[in-house]
Amino acid sequence: MALVKAFVLLNIKLLLQDKISFLWSISMPTIMLLIQKNSIAHQPHILGFWWTYIAVCSFLFGIGIYALRLRESGVLRVVFSINKAPMYFFLGLLGTQIVFAFTVLVVFNLIACLLFHFNFFVLLWQSIIVMLCCLPVAFAGYNLTGINRLHANSTHTLASIIVFIAFLLMATNKEFNILWKLYQMFVNNTWQAFLFYILGSIIIILISLPTIIRFKCISAERR
Amino acid sequence: MRIYDKINQTSWELEAACNIIIGDNGTGKTTLLDILAGIVVDDNIKIVGNDNLVYMNQSSFFFDRLKVKDNVLFFLKLKGISNGYAYLENFNRENGQPVDLVRLWNSQIGYLSGGEKRLVYFFTILSLDFGWYLLDEPFAGTDKKNKTKMVNIIKRKIEAGKRFVIVSHDDNIANMFCVCKVHDLSSIPLQWKYKN
Numbered sequence: 016m017a018l019v020k021a022f023v024l025l026n027i028k029l030l031l032q033d034k035i036s037f038l039w040s041i042s043m044p045t046i047m048l049l050i051q052k053n054s055i056a057h058q059p060h061i062l063g064f065w066w067t068y069i070a071v072c073s074f075l076f077g078i079g080i081y082a083l084r085l086r087e088s089g090v091l092r093v094v095f096s097i098n099k100a101p102m103y104f105f106l107g108l109l110g111t112q113i114v115f116a117f118t119v120l121v122v123f124n125l126i127a128c129l130l131f132h133f134n135f136f137v138l139l140w141q142s143i144i145v146m147l148c149c150l151p152v153a154f155a156g157y158n159l160t161g162i163n164r165l166h167a168n169s170t171h172t173l174a175s176i177i178v179f180i181a182f183l184l185m186a187t188n189k190e191f192n193i194l195w196k197l198y199q200m201f202v203n204n205t206w207q208a209f210l211f212y213i214l215g216s217i218i219i220i221l222i223s224l225p226t227i228i229r230f231k232c233i234s235a236e237r238r
Numbered sequence: 239m240r241i242y243d244k245i246n247q248t249s250w251e252l253e254a255a256c257n258i259i260i261g262d263n264g265t266g267k268t269t270l271l272d273i274l275a276g277i278v279v280d281d282n283i284k285i286v287g288n289d290n291l292v293y294m295n296q297s298s299f300f301f302d303r304l305k306v307k308d309n310v311l312f313f314l315k316l317k318g319i320s321n322g323y324a325y326l327e328n329f330n331r332e333n334g335q336p337v338d339l340v341r342l343w344n345s346q347i348g349y350l351s352g353g354e355k356r357l358v359y360f361f362t363i364l365s366l367d368f369g370w371y372l373l374d375e376p377f378a379g380t381d382k383k384n385k386t387k388m389v390n391i392i393k394r395k396i397e398a399g400k401r402f403v404i405v406s407h408d409d410n411i412a413n414m415f416c417v418c419k420v421h422d423l424s425s426i427p428l429q430w431k432y433k434n
Contacts, residue, residue, distance in 0.1 A: 021315035025301070025308070032303040089299045096275050096293035097366065098316040232277055 018100055022107020023114070030115060040119045044068060045126055047182065052130060059133050060202060066120060066142040067198040068182050070149035073116035075174055078108045079156030082230070083167035086160070091232035101230040109153055116146050148201050151216040154223035161226040239274065239287040239370065239401075250426050252403055254419035255396045258412055259405045261423030267405045268296060270423070271372045274403065291370035294363040296378070300355065302348035309347055310362050317366050329365040333394060336387035337361050353380045357388070364391050371395065373404045377411070389414045 030037070044065045048055065055061055082104075085091055094104070124138040159170060181194040200212050239252045261267050272278035274285060275293040300309045311322040319325050323343070330339055342350070342358060350358065360376055371392075377385045392402060396417065404411065412420050 017318070017320075018316065021312055025304075025312045028304055028308055029301060089295065089297055090301060092272075092277060092293065092295050093299050093313065093363075094316060095277055096291075097313060099276070100316075233272065 018098065018103040019106045019110055022104060023110040026107060026111035027114065030111065037115075037119070040069065040072060040115075041122050041126075043182075044123055047185075048123075048127060048130070051185075055127075056131055059131070059138075062124075062127060062133075062138065063141070063145055063202055064185055064195065064198045065123065065127075066145040067149060067201070068178070068194055069119050069123060069142075070116050070146040071152050071194060071197065072178060073112045073119070074109075074149055074153035075156040075178070076171065077112040077115060078105075078153045079159040080167060080171050080174060082108060082157065082160050083165060083170060086232060087167050087234045089234075095232035101228055101232075104230065105157060105227045109150075112153065113146070117143070120146060145198075145201055148212070149197070151219040152197075154220050154227075158223055158226050160230055239285065239403075241274070242284040242286070244282045244284060252401075252421075254417065255400075256392070256402045256404065256415045256418035258415075258418055258420045259403060259423055260407070260409075260420060265423050267423055268374055271374050271403065271405060275372055288370070290368055291372055292363055292366055292368040293372040294360060294374060294376060296374040300347045300359060302346075304347060306342045306345050306347060306350075306358055310358070313362050314366070319366075326361075326365055330361075333387075333391050336384075336391060353384055356380055357384050360388055361391070364395060369401065371400060371402050373402065375405055375407070377406065377408060 048065060051061075091104075095101075120142045121139065124135055124142055127133060127138060128135045159165060178194070181192050184192055185195060200208050240249055241251075242249045259267055259270065269278065271293060273280055273283055274288055275291060276285070276288060277293070307323070310326065314320075314322040314325060323339075326339060330337055337357060342354070347355060347358075356376075356379060360373075363373075364371065376388060380388065392404075393415065396402065396415070412418055
């Protein structure tokens with residue numbers, strides 16, 4: 016546990032150095048919120064789409080892609096030489112992104128409450144549930160680290176394009192929109208959707224475990 | 239530490255307290271250290287006695303945007319050391335104050351000179367208690383004064399029963415240590431290949 020805490024503290028310190036990513040994580044959904052404000056005023060549940068976007072971004076970019084970045088920087092050679100603890104490393108990244116996503120959700124929900132006079136605590140509670148439901152994304156995204164010769168920058172760019180397009184097309188294209196499909200799974204209160212989510216999550220986590228345990232700390236692209 | 243080459247059925251032992259590896263550029267010195275450290279796994283190589291070691295890389299791999307204290311305390315916590323500053327101060331005192339901890343503690347790593355960064359990196363790694371220390375070009379880019387400080391720390395560690403594998407291009411490095419063995423990589427009876 017102390018090791019996970021050490022990783023979380025270090026990652027938070029690094030995140031605090033990079034204020035732009037925090038501002039972008041807040042401003043992007045807020046701008047879209049303002050654009051879509053007429054439709055939201057009467058359907059507060061649609062905010063779930065924004066929460067899904069925030070959680071998916073945090074877990075995808077802040078865990079799998081960030082681990083790729085750290086590996087390419089070379090710093091993990093030292094970290095893993097002192098303590099070879101790939102599971103703690105993953106849990107540290109996961110803990111950091113839960114804190115980060117929670118902070119972004121608090122600020123975003125505050126803005127939404129100021130604009131639409133919703134109950135802040137109801138929004139916060141629902142958004143936390145959505146965030147926790149998105150946890151399998153963290154595991155799925157970490158599998159990127161198991162792919163050889165994958166560049167962090169290229170992966171980041173590709174993922175940004177996909178997520179950004181999915182977010183922009185939220186109002187028009189719902190059929191092939193990954194974010195929308197994910198959001199729909201949370202709002203569909205049917206037992207089929209629930210079962211699909213539970214089974215899917217278990218499979219994703221089980222498939223990702225070998226990647227987490229066998230994480231290679233050195234990049235195939237850099238010595 | 240003993241290394242077995244499963245293909246050629248040969249082995250090689252690092253039996254001295256201070257083992258210096260020399261060899262031309264690109265001959266696999268760093269790869270050898272990666273394998274010894276266990277961060278590169280080669281199925282054809284078996285290593286015995288490498289379970290208590292720390293590895294100092296050629297580049298100073300610190301988080302440049304963080305302060306010295308944030309980096310150092312994190313690396314010490316990885317080894318379960320929670321009272322980091324007191325621990326380092328003690329290590330610094332025992333070794334004749336080679337590092338100006340008070341001045342450097344709150345400095346951002348990215349603003350330190352290359353030599354200072356390397357000294358802090360070396361100092362942090364050597365402060366950790368391990369049986370073996372693998373050092374890849376530890377003195378590259380350091381001035382004479384800092385080099386002497388680093389050599390003295392290594393000597394004290396050797397006196398305390400610790401063992402070293404040092405990769406270096408410096409031909410004179412063997413003269414700095416009383417008890418050391420120089421291994422020329424070309425004469426080591428092992429053939430390994432790093433599989434990506």
